[in-house]
Amino acid sequence: MITNKLHNIKETGFKVPDNYFESLEETILNDVKLKEKIAHSGFKTPDNYFESVEETIAQGLKQEK
Numbered sequence: 001m002i003t004n005k006l007h008n009i010k011e012t013g014f015k016v017p018d019n020y021f022e023s024l025e026e027t028i029l030n031d032v033k034l035k036e037k038i039a040h041s042g043f044k045t046p047d048n049y050f051e052s053v054e055e056t057i058a059q060g061l062k063q064e065k
Helices: 020-037 049-064
Strands: none
Touching: none
C-alpha cells in the first residue's frame, strides 16, 4: 500500500448539510417532546406472534404448491 502521500490530504471527504448545526438543537428537542407526548404507538403484536410466524408462513407456502 502506498502511504507516502497521505500527509498531503487536507479534506476529510465528509460534508454536512447546509444549516445542519443551526437546526440540530431544535430537531432534537422536537423529537424529545414528541416522545414525551406519545408514550405508546398504538400498535401491538399478537401474543406469541414471533414464536409462530415462521410456521404460519411455511404452511402458507405449502398450500400454494
